[in-house]
Amino acid sequence: MKYLKKGFSLVSGWGLNKWAEVNTSTPKNLDELVNLIKESNSGSILARGLGRSYGDAANLDGQTVINLDNFKKIEFDPSNSTLTVGGGATLKEIIKEIVPKGFFLPVVPGTSNITIGGAVASDVHGKNHYQDGSFGNHVKKVSLVDGNGYIQELSPSIENQKEKFWATVGGMGLTGVIYEVKVNLISISSSLISVDTRRFNHIEDLIMEMEKNAKDYKYSVAWIDSLHKKFRGVLTRGNHLKFENLKINEQENPLVIKSTKERSKPKFLTKIFLNKFTVKVFNTLWFYKSPRNEIGKHESISTFFHPLDKIKDWNKIYGSKGFIQYQFFVPSDSKEKIKFVLDYLKQNDVPCFLTVLKKFGKRNSSYLSFPDEGWTLTTDIPNSIPRIDKILNILDKEIAKSGGKIYLTKDSIQSADIFKKTYRFFNYWKKIKKELDPELKFISDISIRLEMF
């Protein structure tokens, strides 16, 4: 057994496939945070939120990660529907605070267990990217302590701040520590979502429907049966329900947030090995369990946006090697690559679990942000599959050829070469990184792997 250095602990991303020994520092206030950064050496620090990135983005082996548990302010300003929130506050805490007041976050990812710092640093997207863009599109101000220990108040609308703002949004924690964020909220008159669900026997028909009727729905996401010959799927779309459309009993408490208890993961999932056969059985059950065509089901925010948050430790079902969440983007004119990737994984006997397709709208001005106009497919793959890194490296190249890229916050295996070919604004970002952090104090295991400096 390997012993950890004194004061160090072992951490990983959500995929449990990359580990790091870190010393965690939890500054009590802004002064302590500034001093910590000023006194740090080159290559020795990184902010870490709840570790819900999947690979090595929040890891820094042998060094210090900064925890913002003492930065949890949540301050709502009803006069302009904005929220000023500490970098360590979680989306779950924020939703609990703002929904009963009739407001909601403009973008939420598939889990509420992330911090605001992590939401900005990864520029997270939700089921509404094609309508509303990613998280950074709605941020009015980011307060950052940079590598010099200087406080930077960054707004996207102020000329001499906007480059630093967009280098920090999607900047994967490498420009400094985000300790506060001001974000616009959307107003809602109920906490329920009206959900339409429809099954499709072919992925082509499903994609066509997502393109054709995109305007009718604020949120849209499809689950794909990755082992089916025609990649059938289930499309789920929704809109916030207006008060007047609630049932009488729902109108009594329209903005209620029900506290959801985390359930343990189903026991059978800990016992079975995820292979082609078990995934096929699961997918068939899932497909037929979904309604053929259901209109207007009322669902709570947690059921619609964050169903996986209800299952405790679901990331542990893949065994000791963990899993890789492979998420790529391809532009609209290369959508045939989605089928190509699914076919290739199937031919190579890779059991892809929980495969999800989303449509993206226009990119924002972030240099390293992931979303761009087109499509994104996400799939969970056991890391124990022989030669999985080689298989995915081949796909990375195909995706790069069609103008696509791999999401940094999910990535565990792409090469520096692919990263530099596909993140076309990387060199601009690097220049701004140098201004904000000339001594390169902020690094991460992914930044080392991708040779970002």
Ligand SMILES: Cc1cc2nc3c(=O)[nH]c(=O)nc-3n(C[C@H](O)[C@H](O)[C@H](O)COP(=O)(O)OP(=O)(O)OC[C@H]3O[C@@H](n4cnc5c(N)ncnc54)[C@H](O)[C@@H]3O)c2cc1C
């Ligand atoms: C079940 C599940 C579903 C998900 N669904 C989606 C989805 O739909 N869309 C999507 O975009 N993402 C999704 N994600 C990924 C997740 O939203 C991002 O990885 C997010 O960044 C995690 O936030 P965190 O607080 O856990 O940050 P970490 O994972 O701890 O860190 C992520 C990155 O943010 C940086 N960072 C964290 N805090 C700060 C700070 N205060 N200042 C500066 N940098 C900081 C870290 O250095 C690191 O580079 C999902 C993750 C899970 C587990």
